[in-house]
Amino acid sequence: MATETLTLGKALNEGLRRALDNDPKVVIMGEDVGKLGGVFRITDGLQKDFGENRVIDTPLAESGIIGTAIGLALRGYRPVCEIQFDGFVYPAYDQIVSQVAKMHYRSQGQIKLPIVIRIPFGGGIGAVEHHSESPEAYFAHTAGLKVVACATPQDAYVMIQQAIMSDDPIIFLEPKRRYWEKGPVELDIPLGTAYPLHASRLVRPGTDVTVLAYGPMVRTALDAADAAAAEGRELEVIDLRSLSPLDLGVVFESVRKTGRCVVVHEAPSNVGLGAELAARITEECFYSLEAPVLRVTGFNTPYPAARLEDDYLPDLDRVLDAVDRTFGW
Amino acid sequence: MAKGSGTPRGRHVPTRTRRRQRTTEAAERELVQLLTPEGERIEKSIGADGVEYRVDFTDEEYRSLYRDLVTVRRLDAEATALQRQGELGLWASLLGQEAAQVGSGRALRPQDMAFPTYREHGVLYCRGIDPILPLSLFRGVNHGGWDPNKYKFHLYTIVIGAQTLHATGYAMGVAMDGKTGGDDGEAVIAYLGDGATAQGDVNEAFVWASVFNAPVVFFCQNNQYAISEPWERQTRIPLYQRAQGFGFPGVRVDGNDVLATYAVTRTALDNARHGQGPTFIEAYTYRMGAHTTSDDPTRYRLPSEVEAWQAKDPIARVRAFLEKHGIADADFFAEVDEQARREAMRLRERVLAMPDPEPLTMFDHVYPHGSPVLDAEREQFRQYLDSFEGSAR
Numbered sequence: 001m002a003t004e005t006l007t008l009g010k011a012l013n014e015g016l017r018r019a020l021d022n023d024p025k026v027v028i029m030g031e032d033v034g035k036l037g038g039v040f041r042i043t044d045g046l047q048k049d050f051g052e053n054r055v056i057d058t059p060l061a062e063s064g065i066i067g068t069a070i071g072l073a074l075r076g077y078r079p080v081c082e083i084q085f086d087g088f089v090y091p092a093y094d095q096i097v098s099q100v101a102k103m104h105y106r107s108q109g110q111i112k113l114p115i116v117i118r119i120p121f122g123g124g125i126g127a128v129e130h131h132s133e134s135p136e137a138y139f140a141h142t143a144g145l146k147v148v149a150c151a152t153p154q155d156a157y158v159m160i161q162q163a164i165m166s167d168d169p170i171i172f173l174e175p176k177r178r179y180w181e182k183g184p185v186e187l188d189i190p191l192g193t194a195y196p197l198h199a200s201r202l203v204r205p206g207t208d209v210t211v212l213a214y215g216p217m218v219r220t221a222l223d224a225a226d227a228a229a230a231e232g233r234e235l236e237v238i239d240l241r242s243l244s245p246l247d248l249g250v251v252f253e254s255v256r257k258t259g260r261c262v263v264v265h266e267a268p269s270n271v272g273l274g275a276e277l278a279a280r281i282t283e284e285c286f287y288s289l290e291a292p293v294l295r296v297t298g299f300n301t302p303y304p305a306a307r308l309e310d311d312y313l314p315d316l317d318r319v320l321d322a323v324d325r326t327f328g329w
Numbered sequence: 330m331a332k333g334s335g336t337p338r339g340r341h342v343p344t345r346t347r348r349r350q351r352t353t354e355a356a357e358r359e360l361v362q363l364l365t366p367e368g369e370r371i372e373k374s375i376g377a378d379g380v381e382y383r384v385d386f387t388d389e390e391y392r393s394l395y396r397d398l399v400t401v402r403r404l405d406a407e408a409t410a411l412q413r414q415g416e417l418g419l420w421a422s423l424l425g426q427e428a429a430q431v432g433s434g435r436a437l438r439p440q441d442m443a444f445p446t447y448r449e450h451g452v453l454y455c456r457g458i459d460p461i462l463p464l465s466l467f468r469g470v471n472h473g474g475w476d477p478n479k480y481k482f483h484l485y486t487i488v489i490g491a492q493t494l495h496a497t498g499y500a501m502g503v504a505m506d507g508k509t510g511g512d513d514g515e516a517v518i519a520y521l522g523d524g525a526t527a528q529g530d531v532n533e534a535f536v537w538a539s540v541f542n543a544p545v546v547f548f549c550q551n552n553q554y555a556i557s558e559p560w561e562r563q564t565r566i567p568l569y570q571r572a573q574g575f576g577f578p579g580v581r582v583d584g585n586d587v588l589a590t591y592a593v594t595r596t597a598l599d600n601a602r603h604g605q606g607p608t609f610i611e612a613y614t615y616r617m618g619a620h621t622t623s624d625d626p627t628r629y630r631l632p633s634e635v636e637a638w639q640a641k642d643p644i645a646r647v648r649a650f651l652e653k654h655g656i657a658d659a660d661f662f663a664e665v666d667e668q669a670r671r672e673a674m675r676l677r678e679r680v681l682a683m684p685d686p687e688p689l690t691m692f693d694h695v696y697p698h699g700s701p702v703l704d705a706e707r708e709q710f711r712q713y714l715d716s717f718e719g720s721a722r
Binding site for chain 1: 472473474478483486491495498502534536695696
């Protein structure tokens with residue numbers, strides 16, 4: 001088994017390369033994905049190796065990217081669209097919500113649109129406005145779309161390939177502040193037996209409080225668990241991975257054991273994933289709960305200027321503060 | 330212009346009436362036409378694109394075109410009546426646009442793919458699709474549901490202009506598959522209206538089609554109104570002239586002339602299939618009825634305007650031509666009317682017999698691979714329904 005240490009960004013690049021290699025119908029399309037390799041270099045070198053018909057530099061218009069990807073999918077292609085930054089997905093929102101999400105339903109199952117829409121999401125890189133947003137709730141709210149977020153290089157490598165192989169349209173969220181973090185990646189892993197795409201995963205066992213996170217906040221939650229352990233509290237951390245549909249079996253099991261739960265995400269709390277999680281956990285684990293489900297999230301403001309983002313984003317201290325508060329009931 | 334808007338006294342400010350006058354005259358000069366409203370055949374007509382258009386149909390083909398025109402109008406009238414009687418939730422009538430739809434629809438070759446709006450019942454009919462299918466959509470039984478690949482006719486698209494990008498992407502795929510370059514090449518047609526030309530998606534589709542040289546024809550039925558707004562609210566120049574700015578030819582055709590519409594569309598599709606890229610066709614026509622059955626056109630247009638277009642009726646001119654040249658006789662016209670009436674009656678019976686869908690079918694086909702969350706919701710709803718006494722489930 002070839003295991004290499006790769007950054008999350010490079011793991012995505014290797015996953016995309018494998019997908020292009022395995023299926024001639026896979027095409028990558030987006031702004032600057034060709035010669036430049038994307039602004040984050042996730043598609044680095046792919047156009048050189050697979051040609052301009054497989055890795056397509058598109059005109060600068062996001063609705064056009066998604067709209068033409070639909071046409072290509074109708075023709076039998078499997079488009080992988082790169083949206084350059086989270087805040088630039090909104091011009092394509094209509095095509096995603098009204099067309100990508102609903103075509104299978106509209107056609108009574110006769111049309112499949114195996115489109116993957118890759119979106120680097122979240123903050124923490126000191127960017128200007130519109131480059132640090134967390135739009136997952138908009139998409140998770142929409143029937144017909146599936147939404148996933150990767151958190152580690154190994155998952156990035158496997159999940160991008162699974163998403164491309166899936167016939168469901170998938171919003172694929174990439175934690176951009178973690179692109180440069182390294183981890184072991186098993187490159188020969190057979191996709192058929194790999195961990196399923198739409199399954200959450202317990203990434204650190206614990207007994208005292210369940211902490212739910214996804215994407216960039218998984219690292220934050222694990223760091224908080226380390227710090228809590230030093231203080232004598234064991235956090236059980238679950239990486240949700242699939243935001244729609246949610247896979248909550250392991251979550252319910254954990255909360256029934258710990259009786260306490262903290263949800264962490266960068267997106268604002270109002271009508272966000274945390275609200276859905278709190279409701280579902282309350283419905284399923286009501287008699288096990290020792291405290292209400294608490295949320296640690298971005299604030300209900302527009303994403304602030306970069307020099308404020310360290311205060312805006314959930315961090316280790318805020319997670320531990322919420323953990324402490326669950327013991328206050 | 331409103332009073333007090335700062336226009337210097339005495340400066341000439343064109344009113345909308347004057348502007349409309351000018352553009353209408355210009356439109357008629359630039360129009361490709363092969364059959365006049367009086368039924369006179371014009372041998373050839375040169376378009377704004379410099380191309381000389383002509384058609385050469387057999388008598389049988391002329392009669393067949395007439396039959397399609399009459400049939401699609403009759404079916405459309407039946408659908409409007411069904412809506413008025415409460416059997417359809419809504420209907421978007423094609424009245425007045427029969428020639429644009431039958432002419433362009435019959436110009437498609439079997440391998441060509443069409444992307445309609447929600448008004449292309451005439452094109453749908455020419456593609457051999459059962460006319461009941463759009464009625465099931467407007468009755469509210471489903472959202473369409475025919476197999477687009479089987480008929481090479483995509484589902485109706487209700488969001489204005491969205492389908493032009495789908496058509497363009499599909500056409501890019503045709504080119505990537507190496508299916509252009511010969512007589513057997515494939516072409517794609519995207520239908521849109523005058524209102525859609527203001528949409529960002531449509532302009533993005535033009536950019537994409539142009540820079541990728543996609544084999545797609547944009548067929549715009551300029552029926553003069555986007556619901557209530559005249560086309561001058563969407564553009565300051567004739568629509569077909571837009572194409573030049575995007576780098577491909579644009580041509581304006583008499584959309585009430587089935588022969589000219591056929592000729593122009595056939596040429597554009599053949600250019601596309603031979604790898605010569607996109608064309609924009611503006612079929613200059615008129616929506617004789619309302620935008621949909623929910624609309625009241627008397628609020629925004631004058632009876633005199635409707636009467637002027639009545640004189641340019643797409644079917645009357647074909648009939649006049651057939652009569653003048655002895656291509657069809659009174660028996661033929663009566664037989665066509667009778668056949669169309671029978672088709673309409675069959676359609677009516679089938680609409681009335683259409684069952685409402687079962688409640689649980691609303692959970693079907695949300696995802697190709699399904700969803701456990703949705704499965705649980707369906708199961709809960711099933712149990713809820715079953716909890717009622719006398720539940721048939």
